[in-house]
Amino acid sequence: MVRILLDLVERVGAVAAGASVTVPLGDADPGIVADWCARTGNELLGVSGGVATVRRGRRPEPPEHLLPGTRVWLYTNFDCNLACDYCCVRSSPRTPRRALGADRVARLAREAAGAGAGELLLTGGEPFLLPDIADLAASCTAVLPTTLLTNAMLLRGRRLEALRRMDRDRLALQVSLDSATPDQHDRHRGAGSWQRAVTGIRTALAEGFRVRVAATLPAGHDGALAPFHAFLDELGIAREDQLVRTLARRGVAEAGVELTVDSLIPEITVTADGVYWHPVAADHDDQLVTTELFPLADAIARVRQRFAEYRARADEAAQWFPCA
Amino acid sequence: MTRPLLVGAVAYTPNVVPIWEGMRDYFADGPAEMDFVLFSNYGRQVEALLDGAIDIAWNTNLAWVRTVQRTGGACRALAMRDTDTVFRTVFVARAGSALGGLEKLRGKRLALGSKDSAQAAILPVYYLRRAGLGEDDVELVRINSDVGKHGDTGRSELDALRAVLEDRADAAAIGGNTWDAIGAGELMPGGFEAVWTSPPYSHCNFTALPALSDERARPWVEQLLAMDWDNPGHRRILELEGLRRWVPPQLDGYASLFEAVREQGIPARW
Numbered sequence: 001m002v003r004i005l006l007d008l009v010e011r012v013g014a015v016a017a018g019a020s021v022t023v024p025l026g027d028a029d030p031g032i033v034a035d036w037c038a039r040t041g042n043e044l045l046g047v048s049g050g051v052a053t054v055r056r057g058r059r060p061e062p063p064e065h066l067l068p069g070t071r072v073w074l075y076t077n078f079d080c081n082l083a084c085d086y087c088c089v090r091s092s093p094r095t096p097r098r099a100l101g102a103d104r105v106a107r108l109a110r111e112a113a114g115a116g117a118g119e120l121l122l123t124g125g126e127p128f129l130l131p132d133i134a135d136l137a138a139s140c141t142a143v144l145p146t147t148l149l150t151n152a153m154l155l156r157g158r159r160l161e162a163l164r165r166m167d168r169d170r171l172a173l174q175v176s177l178d179s180a181t182p183d184q185h186d187r188h189r190g191a192g193s194w195q196r197a198v199t200g201i202r203t204a205l206a207e208g209f210r211v212r213v214a215a216t217l218p219a220g221h222d223g224a225l226a227p228f229h230a231f232l233d234e235l236g237i238a239r240e241d242q243l244v245r246t247l248a249r250r251g252v253a254e255a256g257v258e259l260t261v262d263s264l265i266p267e268i269t270v271t272a273d274g275v276y277w278h279p280v281a282a283d284h285d286d287q288l289v290t291t292e293l294f295p296l297a298d299a300i301a302r303v304r305q306r307f308a309e310y311r312a313r314a315d316e317a318a319q320w321f322p323c324a
Numbered sequence: 325m326t327r328p329l330l331v332g333a334v335a336y337t338p339n340v341v342p343i344w345e346g347m348r349d350y351f352a353d354g355p356a357e358m359d360f361v362l363f364s365n366y367g368r369q370v371e372a373l374l375d376g377a378i379d380i381a382w383n384t385n386l387a388w389v390r391t392v393q394r395t396g397g398a399c400r401a402l403a404m405r406d407t408d409t410v411f412r413t414v415f416v417a418r419a420g421s422a423l424g425g426l427e428k429l430r431g432k433r434l435a436l437g438s439k440d441s442a443q444a445a446i447l448p449v450y451y452l453r454r455a456g457l458g459e460d461d462v463e464l465v466r467i468n469s470d471v472g473k474h475g476d477t478g479r480s481e482l483d484a485l486r487a488v489l490e491d492r493a494d495a496a497a498i499g500g501n502t503w504d505a506i507g508a509g510e511l512m513p514g515g516f517e518a519v520w521t522s523p524p525y526s527h528c529n530f531t532a533l534p535a536l537s538d539e540r541a542r543p544w545v546e547q548l549l550a551m552d553w554d555n556p557g558h559r560r561i562l563e564l565e566g567l568r569r570w571v572p573p574q575l576d577g578y579a580s581l582f583e584a585v586r587e588q589g590i591p592a593r594w
């Protein structure tokens with residue numbers, strides 16, 4: 001019986017912090033392993049088939065800026081002028097508009113700030129399709145720094161006027177651009193879309209806005225990055241504003257990395273339909289947290305609670321899927 | 325720019341790497357930059373210190389004693405862990421053995437860890453002698469399963485405990501750290517019990533030779549002592565290395581080991 005303690009000390013002691021080992025229980029009670037882990041600062045990951053799995057040390061807490069609720073996403077509408085073949089929320093010109101509307105956006109922004117959020121992110125479909133997008137942006141920037149995600153193709157006429165009314169100090173644009181030349185971008189997003197996006201980026205920069213550029217690339221894309229970064233440098237996009245994310249298998253995308261609730265560090269995401277676990281799954285019931293948008297603090301508390309449970313249970317470290 | 329201080333340590337667990345990388349990073353922005361070299365055993369490390377290949381050695385108590393002997397006492401200790409000032413040896417038997425006290429070991433079998441482990445071999449024999457028990461009075465069962473690492477891996481101590489479980493020995497002498505690691509008899513009543521605990525003695529220290537000037541050593545020691553348990557970045561390293569804070573060396577705590585080494589004729593070289 002007591003032999004299990006010797007085996008635990010020897011096996012756990014021989015591996016690096018963060019690594020896991022298996023220890024056969026023999027005739028020992030699994031409770032002893034749990035007690036030993038609690039006493040020695042290690043983590044019992046599970047017992048099955050007469051074998052205990054123990055991680056050396058405890059899983060570190062996620063960094064402060066990744067705690068659920070530090071950034072809050074608002075899906076403003078869902079309809080889009082484009083129909084990209086990997087859109088994670090199935091947006092297109094035919095997608096019916098599901099708008100949060102100015103009143104709810106203003107209330108959500110206030111409640112998010114009150115609940116301790118540090119940043120708001122507005123995303124569409126394409127938010128510039130909304131006639132009142134400048135008002136929505138204003139109610140967000142009034143309380144928190146805000147990022148507005150756009151394909152930047154519509155920045156002309158009254159939409160350019162709307163952009164000009166936004167707060168340059170508090171609002172950054174995040175534009176999707178997948179490649180340094182039109183081919184790859186246009187293949188997924190439609191002919192001519194690259195050129196118009198680049199023109200839109202130049203317009204926003206000329207108007208004095210901070211512009212981040214985010215590329216969506218298939219997994220294993222490494223080689224393609226150098227010319228892309230060089231192109232963005234030339235456009236005048238700061239290096240820290242050049243983001244590359246891996247294609248998620250969600251929405252209409254046919255292939256991509258698998259993302260599930262317990263493998264994603266959550267980022268509170270609000271749509272007209274409810275509060276979701278993460279923006280890449282804002283159109284998927286499996287990641288719906290609640291259909292009650294208000295009070296937002298309740299939904300944030302619920303996500304934090306579930307996240308704590310997953311972290312305690314999950315064997316693998318959560319993977320952070322960067323959307324912005 | 326002066327070159328970084330080079331600190332030697334023995335690689336007895338994979339965690340030695342994150343510990344010393346963490347230390348190097350901690351010192352990187354200060355007045356006393358350091359880098360580290362890992363050795364496979366304490367013999368090599370002490371030779372490297374004597375050769376001038378490293379500036380400071382993170383030494384066990386036996387490595388300290390040997391360095392003092394080899395340098396005629398010219399070396400000095402810079403700092404140690406708080407836990408190094410109160411290290412103890414625990415004699416452990418099966419619960420209910422009725423072996424309380426060293427005298428009760430007369431005629432019994434005592435399992436010892438690796439022969440170069442101060443806590444699990446050299447000092448236990450010393451304590452037996454102080455209690456009037458010589459080689460003919462207690463049968464010593466020696467288990468040399470991590471020689472070279474001075475018992476740091478704890479492996480020979482666990483093997484000594486297994487010898488007790490398998491009735492190849494009546495008691496085992498182990499370090500207090502290993503006793504704590506198996507729950508100090510509290511996790512499994514009816515398993516093991518401590519039958520005797522030694523007085524505290526000193527364990528590891530940072531050892532330097534006169535070739536390392538005070539001007540170079542002082543800022544390094546000051547920054548070392550400033551590591552803070554309440555700072556999460558520091559704490560990660562402190563936890564892995566098994567201390568709450570670094571403290572000035574307590575040299576009195578080595579007296580028993582010096583005496584034991586002399587009595588037992590343990591050579592100054594490997």
Ligand code: SF4
Pocket residue numbers: 080081082083084086087088089090091092124125126151176189
């Ligand atoms: S990926 Fe963006 S631009 Fe493309 S369809 Fe979806 S919302 Fe519109």
